[in-house]
Every structure is written in C-alpha cells, then in structure tokens.
Amino acid sequence: MRRLVPFVLIGVVLLAWELAARSGLWSPLLFPPLANIAHEFVQFVSRADRLFEAWVSLYRALGGFALAALAGVATGMLMGRSALAAGLLDPLFSGTYAVPKLALFPIFIFMFGIGSLSKVALIFLECLYPIVIITCHGARSVNRVLLWSAQNMGASRARIFRGVVIPATAPFIFAGFRVALPVAMIVVIITEMISSTDGLGYLVIYSLSSLKTDRMLAVVVAIALLGWLLDRALVALRDRLVYWEKLETYYV
C-alpha cells in the first residue's frame, strides 16, 4: 500500500482529466479524452515520419549540447585554474548570465539561416553558461592539500591536471551537464515552435493549427518522455564515470 502512495497524485490528475473530458462541459478540443491521446501516441511511435521529427529535434539538442559541453568544460577549467583567464572571462560570463540569450534568436536566423544551424548555435550559447560557471566553481574548489601532495611527490603539471584536477571537478561538470541538458531541450522546442518546418516543436504548433489537440498532447507526452529519458541517461553515465561520489542533490 505504501508503495502505491507516489502514484496517487498522478492517478488523481489523470482521473480529473478524464472526467473533464467526459463531462461534456468543455469541447473535446480543450480536453481530449485520454484514449484519443494514447491512440495518437501509439501512432506517433509507430510512424517513421513522426519518429524522424523526434530524431531531428534530438539531433539538434544533442549537437548544441555536445559543442557546449566541450567548449564549456575547457573554458570553465581554464577559468578555474588560471587567474588571468578568470580575470578576462569572468566579467563576460557573469555580466551576461542573466540576459536571456533567446533574444538573440532573430539575429542568429539572419546570421546562420533558418535551418538547423541557428538553432544549434543558440542551444550552444544557452548551454554554455551553466556548464562554464559550474565547472569553473568546481575547478576552483579542488582540495588544495591534494594538489600540494601531488606536487610534493613530484607529479608534473600535466599529470596533476589529469590525476587530481579532472577527477575532483568531474562531479561539478556533471552537475553542470544536468542543468544544461533540460535547457537544450527547452531551447530546441522553443526555436522549433518559433520558426521551423521540422522537429517536435514544429509538430506541436502544426497539430495545434490543424485543431488536433489530441495529437498535440501526444507530442507533448513524447517530448516529456524524451526529456526524462535523456536525464536518466545522463545520470546513468554520471554514476558510471563518477562512481566514487553518490548523487544526492540536484544543484551544486
């Protein structure tokens, strides 16, 4: 019985939805019955062209994320370990941190065209900030005693970096990834909703314009599932690579 408790609220919400759909008070356009949504969802998963749209979104989100991960970890490490780099770059990052980078999207469209490139560039930019800031924070807080002992035992700078700094920063790097990955998903969906002819965000807008609310909700469910799966995959990867530290909190 106790194990069922977590599902109570989810059940209540679903039930309320179904009741609202069946009550006839609202048009089925506003509250499509669950059965229709499930039907559309099965259609979604079984049709190659729909899955292709999901692939397009995934490819953009992961592409931008991967670029940001590479550049962000490198920049963050540099800022965390070198005072000069921190002095140069820190004002740039903390000054523009709170600025919504999404506002640059119209300009990115002009610069990189309306296709995938402008979206990937925007995802890169949005993901870069959390990764850089958290990596830098982690690289700065490496235990000094560990660095000293390594130096004392005659390790070279490269060796200290590989053997001490990187493992000590790894949990922070993954924390940054964990913040950035949902951001990548959000940005890919938003940009596809604003201007696109493919991808899941486009599918949402398109289903809505064709008054297929059930189809739209099925796509929303698919997006939710995709976001959740990506997060799980990241956590699994983290637990494998950073096996010496258990993940307990969401944020640093």
Place this chain on the structure above:
Amino acid sequence: MFFVLLLWELLWIWGLPAYVLGPVAILTHFFTALGSGELYVHIGASLMRSLSGFAIGTLLGIAFGLAAGIARGFDRMLSPMVFLTYPVPKIVMLPLFMLWFGLGDLSKILIIALACFYPMFINAYYGVKAVPTILVWSGLNMGAGRRRIFFRVVVPSALPLIFAGMRVSLALSFIVMFATEMINARSARGHLIREAENSLRFDLMYVSLLSIAILGYAGDQLLRLSRERVLAWQESGA
C-alpha cells in the same frame, strides 16, 4: 568584456553584413528610442507579465517545496510527479494554455509561473532536506514549538538555496516571457512575413534586445542585493 566590445566596433567599421550593428550605433538607437517613449509601453507590458508570473510561480514553489520538505506524506505524494515532469520543457504547454486561457496575458503569466515553479520547488525542498538535524534537535530540546522551529530553524537554513532557486527562476521567467511573445506574436507561417517586415528595422531589434539584456541584468543584481541583505550572516558564494 571591454576588449570584446572594442573588437566588435572595429569589425563593424571594417565592414560586416548589414544585419550586424556596431555597439556605438546600437547605443545611439537605444537612446533615441528611450527619448521617443515607444519602448516604455512594451517594456511595461513584458515586465508586468514576467514579474507576476515569477511571483506566482516562486511563491507556490516555495510553499509546496517547504511543505514537501517537512511533511513526509505530502512528499511521497507530490515529489514523484514534480521530479518526473522536471526535465520536460514547460513551454510545450503554451499552445494548450492558449487554448484554455486565451491568447492574452493570462496564458503567458501562467506558463511563466509554471516554469518558475520547478526550480523553486526543488531548491526549497532540498533546502529543507539539508537542514542540519542537530539544529532541529537542539531547538526541540530547548522547548521550541513546531511553528517556532519551522520559522526560526528550517526556513533560515533553507534560504540560501531558495535564493539560488530564485536566481534561476528569474532568468527562466525572462526566457519564457520572451519565448511566449515570440511564438504568440507570430504563428509558424506568419513568421517569415513578419521577418521580412522586420528586416528593415534592425535598429529596433537591437534596441529591444539591449533593453531585455539590461532588464535581465538589473533583475539579477537586485536579487543579489536583497540576498545579501536577507542573508547577512552568510558569506555570499555565488
């Protein structure tokens, strides 16, 4: 930072495509726009939406997060739902919200509130979870009531994380505000036409961009200041 701006200006003088404006040119346009008053209406409308959404989302997030943090039954019921839907981009609900609540401000405010709710909930929740048990025990030992412990021990210990969450939500509220306005103002097909119409007005585009940047920055600084006032006993880390 200064170096980047200088490089940008030099590049612009040297010659860039027409859609990129130099910093000096943007500033000139910005001040003319400030003078004309056209900008204030838009800024006012945007701020009203994002701030009311932020306020609703933050308050609800803190309330539910604290409640889930202290009451186990509530936690077991609510948390799975929140953590399951956390990685989902909340903006996908916008079309549905537009159907339910109309195209006006209400759907935008609610979607911003929804987006702000999550980071607040999670931070308040972990803030409560991270309260040192010893503090609660000592409070109990010294005969403090449950209410008193909640307001004197639990809430102050959770505050630093709550402020961290507010910083995330504030940034989110601006992003979502911007996204809702972009999506709503242009349907997928109307977009290209609008873009062409806009293309003659790069100056306005950059001006609104700059004003959004300034607003976001100002909000962040304001939050940082209030954090330092409220959390005077704690050394600021972030």
